[in-house]
Amino acid sequence: MSLQTLDTGLFKLDGGAMFGVVPKPLWNKLNPADELNRCTWAMRCLVYEQGNRLLLVDTGIGTKQDAKFFGHYDLHGDANLLNSIHKAGYSETDVTDVLLTHLHFDHVGGAVQRDGDRLTPVFQNATHWVHPDHWNWATHPNPREKASFLHENIIPLQEHGQLTFLMExxxxxxxxxxxxxxGHTEKMALPLFRVNDRTVAYMADLIPSSAHIPLxxxxxxDVRPLLTMDEKTQLLQQAAQENWILVFEHDPVTEAATVELTDKGVRLKEKGKLAEFV
Structure with missing residues (x-):
């Protein structure tokens, strides 16, 4: 059994959008914005080996979009998904399962590649898992999220027979x-792993970075921000009580951390690389 993080590159998103009602003078200390008010974020995935199965959790933004698309998000950094998989000691053909926490473009884009005029799954031996309610949500998107659900990222998985629904x-x-x-989107899936008697929780977009720990x-x-706050409260209290290790998908600096209960609520306790905790 092995659990590793995978770096798939960096991108930028508007700081105000990422921090909601929190004033810029506060969040800018945590993740400084550029001249366009954009902050740098990671796209950190997980790879989990158990027996003869190899699970990939999320796939980053991918490489198939055009320069105009990537220009909006300033995709940068030396890492990409496939290079990181190879660095971890695997190949794309080794992946047997891909868990897609949700289908926003920065989480699923790397699952599909452009092959000439065709769009094909990158992991051709893998079953891709998604909650059926989230699939319906993504394929019949609301106006708020429509720009995040790209047809070319998700429909090829179904067309090639590599999509399977959780719960079913x-x-x-x-x-x-x-x-x-x-809270963030309908039926986002957060995987909780047991590693050396510790729970390792992958936060996806519920708590995208360590800066998002305060309530x-x-x-x-988020489509339901008040619900997000309730979901954060429940998860963080349990994480503090049971000494979970939280892995942050989008934190550009901190891979993983533990949290503790304080008189100001749940706060960051220790931070570092996932391998340092497990």
Whole structure:
């Protein structure tokens, strides 16, 4: 059994959108904005090996979009998904399962590649797992999220017969608990791993970075921000009580951290690389 983080590159998003109602003088100290008010964010995935199965959690933004698209997000950094998989000691053909926490473009884009005029799955031996309610949400998008659900990122998975719905079929990793949350988007799946008697929780976009641990730090992208606050409260209290390790998908500096209860609420305790905790 092995659990590793994968760096798939950096991109930029508007700081105000990422921090919601929190004033810029506060959040700018945590993740300084550029001249266009954009902050740098990671796209950190996980790879989990158990027996003869290899699970990839999320896939980053991918490489198939055009220069204009990438220009909006200033994709940068030396890392990409496939190079990081190879660096971890695997190849794309080794991946047996891909868990897509949700289908926003920066989480699913790397699952599909452009092959001439065709769009094909990158991981051709893999089953791609997504909650059916989230699939319906993504394929019939609301106006608020429509720009985040790109047809070319998700429909090819279904067309090539590599899409399977959670809840309708048994997830082949009995030691992974999937927690579903609805504040950011409908039925986002958060995987909780048991590693050396510790729980490692992948935060996806519920708590995208360590800067988002305080309760009011909620993204403007969330479709149900008050629900996000309730979901954060429940998860963070349990994480503090049980000494969980939280892995942040978008934190540009901090891979993982533990949290503790304080008189100001749940706050960051220790931070570092995932490998330093497990």
């Amino acid at each position: 079929h048994p997830f082949p990793f009995a030691d992974i608990d999937l927690r579903y949350v609805d 009011p730090y909620v993204m403007s992208y």
